[in-house]
Amino acid sequence: MPELPEVETTRGGIAPYVEGEVVTEVVLRRRKLRYPVPQALLVDLPGQAVDKVERRGKYLLLRTEAGAVMIHLGMSGSLRLVDADTPAEKHDHIDIVFENGQALRLRDPRRFGAMLWLKGDPMQHKLLISLGPEPLSDAFDAEYLFQRSRKRKQAVKLFVMDSHTVVGVGNIYASEALFRAGIQPQLAAGKLTRQRCVALVEAIKTVLSAAIQQGGTTLRDFVDGSGKPGYFKQELQVYGRVGESCQQCGATIKQLRQGQRASYYCPGCQR
DNA sequence: ATGCGGACCTGTTAGC
DNA sequence: TGCTAACAGGTCCGCA
Structure with missing residues (x-):
């Protein structure tokens, strides 16, 4: 579903509400996405503040001091901000819940999307390191x-x-x-x-x-x-x-x- | 290195 | 109306 403009639209839409917020809990309803959602995400992310929401290609990165959440929306994924107590629907697989009572909710019917937890420099991750230039950068000429x-x-x-x-x-x-x-x-x-x-x-x-x-x-x-x-x-x-x-x-x-x-x-x- | 096909999933739509 | 097949925004992996 999403190409770069849709991912960038998502990034711009959630960043103002998520940056600076502290995660209290990660609710995992379905582990099997494109890659299994790592246990470390549930353990390490709570307590962290989201410093920045970035995009590299079609990947989104929520940066924290302890590591980065890497999200890909695959063909059918979407991220929405909801009140944490909003009932989850069938394909709502993961909530990242914040102290302010909001949650970032990943919905993805086809489950080609992914959510990973990266420690160290995320740009060195296997999935990111060999990507070509950003189309809107000067490097792409x-x-x-x-x-x-x-x-x-x-x-x-x-x-x-x-x-x-x-x-x-x-x-x-x-x-x-x-x-x-x-x-x-x-x-x-x-x-x-x-x-x-x-x-x-x-x-x-x-x-x-x-x-x-x-x-x-x-x-x-x-x-x-x-x-x-x-x-x-x-x-x-x-x-x-x-x-x-x-x-x-x-x-x-x-x-x-x-x-x-x-x-x-x-x-x-x-x- | 390059280029191709298959794989991963579910939901919707086109066609009989 | 109902069933089935084809198709849908992505991309990684393995094989030739």
Whole structure:
């Protein structure tokens, strides 16, 4: 469900309410998520104050003096702030309860998400250490993408969705960015020219920034920290629009499958 | 190193 | 209306 804009929307939504708050208790209703929730989280987190809520790629980090809580929302996860006594529903797996009576509640029907407890520098963790640059940082530029893509036969859409290339570009925004850059998704990454790398980097930055502005994209069930949906869906040009006509050129939007995922593109605008 | 398919889950929807 | 199959925002792992 969440790509970078949805995770960033969640981060921004919960940070003001969670930073500075002291954890009193962790309520675990279901241990089996993507990875088993470590016992150490239940033991070590209570008593800690959350210093900062950060994001790296699609991972959220709640930093405390003793360690960091690392959260991934997978395909269907959401984090919401609720009163601690709000009854938990079926897929509400974990509550981080605070002294002020609020709780940060993780809901995740498909359970592809994760909550881990990291000691030491979280950026050195296996899951974070080899991630590519943040798409909205200066490190992600056309020259980087150009060099990185040399000799790659992989389709450009799969290439930009690879978190080792750049983090945070998921299935929706990969299609959207390629449309905006005028690049067809099947093109081998190694065939990108410098010029097209400029356009693609620009498109990725623009589409992600715009989506963050709109509070993310809600296809069916994404909600932010207070339960509100995102409004970027109405800005989508190709994603989910097979058979509709392109707003740019009028051609019919097409769909194909790449890496077991749907890709959407306009055969008129994308070459 | 690269590239691909399978695996992990449940819920919703499309199609017969 | 009901059943079944396909599909859904992610990404790690193992194999060729």
